[in-house]
Amino acid sequence: MGESAAGKVPPLTIDGHWAFDYTYYAGDAASRFFAELANRRIMGTRCPQCLRVLVPARGFCDACFVETTDWVQVSPHGTLETFTILTTSFPGLPEPPLVVGYVMLAGASSAVLNFVDGIDLTDPDAAGTAMLGRPPVTARFKDVCEGRITDFVFTLDEPA
Amino acid sequence: MTGPAELAILGVGQTPYRRRHEGSTPELVYGAVRAALDHSGLEHRDIDLVIGGFAPDALAGENCPDKRFLPAAGAVGKWSMRINTGGTTGIAAAYAAMDLLEAGRGDAALVVGVERMAQARSVPAVFNSIFDPIYERDTGLSTVSMGALRATRMMQSWGYTAELWARVAERNFAHAASNPLAHIRTAYSVGDVLTSRMLAWPIRQLDACPISEGVCAVVIARTSAAARQRGRPLARVRGRATVTDTYNMGDRIGRREGDLVELLTLRMAAQRALGQAGLASAADADVVEIHAPFDHAETMAYAPLRFCAAADGPALVESGFGHRDGGGPVINPSGGPMAANPVGATALIRLAECALQVMGAAGERQVPGAATAVATGQGGSTQFSTCTVLSGS
């Protein structure tokens, strides 16, 4: 006589680990964008059809589905279009508190995401509320550029 | 065949949605699919197509999981494939099945959406890896901060507040208390939401979905095949549409055609799907299941679904809109994704819950007399949108 299938044993678990290394190719447009950051210039590319200046630079416009043509330098000054304050620590992510936001730089048609530094985050609610009015910001370059988006950060033009 | 095939959902099978399941992925899939077949009255031999959805492989820690979960869904000997479009994975699988059925590839399809994200011990880090590694990943972007960037913009543009969103959360949790499958069944109050841990300002823990596991399965058939099941309730597919946006969120800031928080692709998908079904607004439905893992994201869908103009969203929340006893459409009678959000299944759950409602088979969470229901899906960087309209037989 066979045993009943209902006989229960504790669930067995087996450990797994998944940590692979990768090399990402940034592509033609981003390679040039990052090279220009070292020259303290933030560059966009213009779509010949919708005439938007895409920042950070892209090789093609995915809305019009055509290649971008001109390279355009945009201003380091812009508007903090939206942001969040990272308040909770997660393994593998940057240590909070931190502010990241999308900034529309003068001369650009699309916003670029980066850290916003120099804000007093003792009270996140107060800091967040103070920044709701799309405040002006400026890109500040790091002393040494290494070809990452974090080669620059934004700071508020006036303290929040 | 004369004219396009009419499609209907014949059966639904779901595991409970929980923080963690102790069974193996194939076992869980088998269980949900078995339940869906039993509910539909069809046998495994009646199924022609098996389409499976599974979200980022790294959440489950199993690369190309289709090898193991599709056979567990009954794929052996049949036409089968796996689909992944992030949050919309489950509904994208259902649409693929519907398209193949309409194309005459078979009479009946089994669709399954699967999530095993609790197998990952660092879910936020895995979610960071879904973003562009060149321009964005270094900023620590995760699904929560991606949502928060939208919430802040909605506060700026339309005057939403944490208090208003907490009322949306409170209603979703109240509804979930009647859903035995929901992961979160505590009826959290506005006060609980507003004092929960801040994750990424302005989003607190209870503004956001939990990490959930589970499997949802749905049997879809051409109504010619469904006719053999006479006497059983079914949910007819009256309209469906899906539209894709750019990945780049920055490109949608101030975009003429539709800003980041205007959900252009849901607006387009809803316009098409509602039009096919002859509805002027999703508010004309009895039930609307909105695929929104955050309370602010639910309100972002209000204008695209034609409940109100975007600027009037805060007043609509103020009015108590969407409650089970509110007189208007019932929003998320299941509790929605805020009460259970198994990523690879969640958009299919919205469809399954709408099907159960119009079949009159939703148990404790049944909305009495529900005849028409609308389900939405949102995936990628709020980039893949779907809208489906169902009605009862």
Ligand SMILES: [Zn+2]
């Ligand atoms: Zn263009």
